[in-house]
Amino acid sequence: MELFHFGALALILAACAMSCNMLYNHVFEWFETRYCWMRTIVVRIGHTLGFELCFMAVALPITAWWMDISVGKAFMLDLVFSLFFMLYAFCFNWVYDIARHRLNMRTK
Structure with a gap:
């Protein structure tokens, strides 16, 4: 797969x-x-799980179409990325919640 073609998909996603x-x-x-x-x-x-399901519902058909592969193959390709970003999103949001709570406690 040409790097430009794959890079364009990354920007779209x-x-x-x-x-x-x-x-x-x-x-x-x-x-x-x-x-x-x-x-x-x-x-x-x-x-986190809800967002990932929502995003995959959008991303899988786009990925399959763009790369001219089946949705099943697109799912397998996306699975590793999804697991990484799910963990990242969970940790980011959890830290955000803690920081927001502490900031709210200081302003009260």
Whole structure:
């Protein structure tokens, strides 16, 4: 696969991830407010898994089409990246929650 072709896919998926992230977090925070969820580890795990499923629903067809492969092959290709970014997203959001909580405690 030509590097330019693969690089263009990476840029497309990055734009999709950013858009999905904004929309997903907006919806998630609406549910969080509506149902008074606390940002526990379990909620963060659900948040991370939910985002990954949402993003994969968008990314897999694009990847399959762009690379001219089946959705199954695109899934296998995306699986390793998804596991890495799921772990990254979970850790990032968890640290964000801790930092936001501490900042809120200082301002009160």
